[in-house]
Amino acid sequence: MITQTTENMTSPDQVMDRIVTELGAGLGVVMTALGVRCGLWRALAGAGPLTTAEVAARTGLIEPYVREWLRAQAAAGYLVHHGGLSGADTFSLPQAVEVAMLQAPGGAIVDACAHMFASMGRGFADFEKAFRTGTGFGWHQRDPEYWAGTDAFTRINLSQDLLAAAIGELDGVPGALAAGGHVADIGCGYGAPTRMIAAAFPAAAVTGFDYHDRSVAAARAAAGDGRGGVRFEVAAATDFPGAGYALVTFVDSLHDLGDPVGALTHARDALAPGGAVLLVEPPGGDDVVDNLNPAGRMFYSVSTLVCTPNALSQADPATAAPLGTLAGVRRLREVATAAGFRTVRRLAVEAPMNLLLELRP
Numbered sequence: 001m002i003t004q005t006t007e008n009m010t011s012p013d014q015v016m017d018r019i020v021t022e023l024g025a026g027l028g029v030v031m032t033a034l035g036v037r038c039g040l041w042r043a044l045a046g047a048g049p050l051t052t053a054e055v056a057a058r059t060g061l062i063e064p065y066v067r068e069w070l071r072a073q074a075a076a077g078y079l080v081h082h083g084g085l086s087g088a089d090t091f092s093l094p095q096a097v098e099v100a101m102l103q104a105p106g107g108a109i110v111d112a113c114a115h116m117f118a119s120m121g122r123g124f125a126d127f128e129k130a131f132r133t134g135t136g137f138g139w140h141q142r143d144p145e146y147w148a149g150t151d152a153f154t155r156i157n158l159s160q161d162l163l164a165a166a167i168g169e170l171d172g173v174p175g176a177l178a179a180g181g182h183v184a185d186i187g188c189g190y191g192a193p194t195r196m197i198a199a200a201f202p203a204a205a206v207t208g209f210d211y212h213d214r215s216v217a218a219a220r221a222a223a224g225d226g227r228g229g230v231r232f233e234v235a236a237a238t239d240f241p242g243a244g245y246a247l248v249t250f251v252d253s254l255h256d257l258g259d260p261v262g263a264l265t266h267a268r269d270a271l272a273p274g275g276a277v278l279l280v281e282p283p284g285g286d287d288v289v290d291n292l293n294p295a296g297r298m299f300y301s302v303s304t305l306v307c308t309p310n311a312l313s314q315a316d317p318a319t320a321a322p323l324g325t326l327a328g329v330r331r332l333r334e335v336a337t338a339a340g341f342r343t344v345r346r347l348a349v350e351a352p353m354n355l356l357l358e359l360r361p
């Protein structure tokens with residue numbers, strides 16, 4: 001496990017070095033995403049050393065832009081720089097970088113995050129106000145680039161196989177779904193997980209609910225309006241309609257809610273006998289110290305800028321108790337217990353960026 005490190009920051013000069021690294025890394029998200037969108041990584045893959053003119057020719061891009069991009073990526077360590085005589089430089093893509101960027105989802109994840117970060121940057125003034133007033137900043141106050149970026153991230157980070165395996169572990173639920181049981185997916189966003197569940201259990205009646213009408217409209221459009229046994233409705237987590245659900249899911253949404261106990265209580269009341277709740281949450285450790293690593297830094301930052309502001313926008317700032325994005329199993333168990341669930345079980349199925357829990361009344 002990568003743990004917190006302050007050992008390289010014992011002098012102001014070392015801290016300044018770190019700050020310069022950070023500035024380059026922040027811009028690196030944009031640069032790497034540009035490489036994805038413009039086909040630069042693809043053009044370098046398996047090609048061996050190429051000059052800037054050759055990369056420009058392969059991509060149809062403008063050479064001065066390509067040249068500066070290649071140099072920046074070589075400085076980042078993603079490319080190997082060969083030569084050094086001005087004008088004769090060549091650049092090559094190491095195999096490990098090629099695999100991570102183009103075969104594993106590295107490049108696509110950075111691209112999805114670049115959309116979200118661009119949107120966050122536009123909200124800077126609003127975040128500052130929210131920090132000062134505690135009023136929060138709701139999901140609906142963001143912009144389509146953020147919502148679509150989240151959807152892209154979800155489609156990379158989750159799979160139908162993962163959700164099917166998780167549901168497969170919920171005793172009695174797969175059988176109920178095969179017999180036409182109902183599923184409610186709460187905080188469905190653009191609906192990718194909802195559609196994955198519907199595809200994995202074609203006999204089930206699956207409905208995605210979200211308080212945000214524009215996300216629901218996008219989910220409906222992506223699903224082709226009611227085809228494939230999946231529907232989408234506008235409803236908040238604490239009052240979504242229906243009863244007798246074989247399964248209620250919260251995919252990356254519980255920690256966004258202003259009233260997670262109220263939402264889980266409502267979900268419990270909506271379950272059929274033998275039904276279960278599936279929680280999919282980011283992979284937080286129980287103690288803060290467990291999360292003081294690069295992944296924890298990313299999730300705590302998203303928590304600060306997105307999830308906690310949304311939760312605060314739905315609660316009285318004086319009494320709100322937002323979960324935070326990395327709540328961890330212990331805290332999630334407390335919340336579920338407060339909502340009347342007696343069984344909280346971590347599922348055997350694992351995914352690097354997800355924690356999966358079964359809740360039973």
Ligand SMILES: C[S@@+](CC[C@H](N)C(=O)[O-])C[C@H]1O[C@@H](n2cnc3c(N)ncnc32)[C@H](O)[C@@H]1O
Binds near residue numbers: 151212235236257
């Ligand atoms: C991080 S996104 C996850 C979306 C989707 N489940 C996915 O995995 O792509 C959180 C979602 O929760 C929704 N949400 C926030 N507060 C809500 C509430 N009180 N009731 C219902 N949905 C809510 C947001 O609109 C957003 O679509």
